Amino acid sequence: MTFTLSGFDLHAFVTATLVEDLGEAGDITSAAVIPADARFAGVMDSRDAITVAGLSIAEAFFRALDPDMHIERLVEDGARVAAGTDLMRLTGNARALLTAERSALNTVQHLSGVATLTRAYADKLLGTGATLLDTRKTLPGLRVLEKYATRAGGARNHRMGLWDAAMIKDNHVAVAGGVAEAVRRALAAGIKEVIVEVDRVDQIEPALAAGATRLLLDNMDPPTLRGAVTLVGGRVPTEASGGVRLETIRAIGETGVTYVSVGRLTQSAPAADIGLDFTSI
Template identity: 45%
Template sequence: MYDRFAVDRLIDLWLLEDVGYGDLTAQTMIDEDAAGAFVMNARENLIVAGIDVALRVFQRYDSSLTVKKHLGDGARAEKGAILLSVSGNARSLLTAERTALNIVQRMSGIANETARYVKAIEGTKARLLDSRKTTPGLRMLEKHAVACGGGLNHRLGLDNGVMIKDNHIAVAGSIEAAVARVRKTLPVLTKIEVECDRLDQVADALKTDVDVIMLDNMPLEAMREAVKMVNGKAKVEASGGIRLETIRPIAETGVDYISTSKIMQSAPAVDIGLDEAE
């Protein structure tokens, strides 16, 4: 989920970065009134994410362009599938091409990587979460891409929930003191999460009315014990060093959520091209 007004502001920055004072190639070799028609196509199997943003890039650069979406975000596209078609002024089409491709390749790459992790924990109760380790300026779009791939969004930002970590606990004096102070002024519908890296911290967290207990970099046996200790009194999240090859055993410990930044930070861009329409 993202806001169109906010996306338009991002697109303006992207286009300004790429176009600068003008597209020298398009303006020097293409007639001002020349027309063109192109299709954006998948060059590999992928999960679509960011197609509406790509569409908006073309429209934002030149509102006279005709842009049609053929597949929506979250759709599975096979190699060769047409995602979007665009026609109109040829200069405008080719000037905005790279910016549109860059964002849909990036977002679809994240959706693809997310889907791999989601499949790896299929059949367990665990749900995949993302993190705040996003590309600066692209958080809402990268988190949207995670949702397209079947994952869930963690906090969107620091104002979206309370996460009490080791340094917060050190300042407050204890987990119980930290949670108590937060509860005094926190909006009633906002959740509190406490990060624990030892079982005695889990026991301390259970003395409070915390909503989520994060198990940070815990060994599998300790995770299993923590899940037994919590026994449904709070949601349990596993985090820290999660990789595709390790996520299944972690899910099988009985945790409710598993969070990882790998689905965004390590996601390769997918291959999508813009070719002349036949």
């Protein structure tokens, strides 16, 4: 199965990651201790209940060092698995397996952690009608992968970067001289999607009158959100954002907002507990 992801160069990522780990001398421990022709069998498994993400990328690390390695993926990204579930079986050159192990596990642990946290938030929103969104609060260089992981966990991607939609915030408004003027400038520049952040209900009508295509309702409590959604009246999609927690997201989703965006999905997800055990063959 070939892994492809728009905007992501898997070969370059794997190469750069391995170079970072190997340096100029390579895996000196494995080279000194493990015979060059030794072979291992390994099993990657989850020690906790998780939502899986990143197995295809882990596979690429192992194949980069042993193209003939036999790899059997036992689940697919996006799967929810119980603690103790085997995720992947591998058989190949022992040195290659040991050398690629850390890079492969780091990737799967991190991405599965993001997917697992995302799934918890998405589950809380079920039945509310609201859609969970991620944000740009990602680790530098890992945005495409982390946003892939949020999709595996049940979220939808917000902006991928500063280039695919305008988001007018308070600093933009301050420099432009007002919400209406900021929106006018964005539309005049030919931008089709113009999101306007509002933190007060009295900013809604000016933003809509100026031509905003979505309103980001920032740091509003559920009663205020409910009133804002009523005022908007379905004229544009609405997005609740700011300080959303697992214990508050359902009440936020029940206010009638179209979207709820959560920076914690990528900013604060703990790594999943995934291990890889080898036996000599």
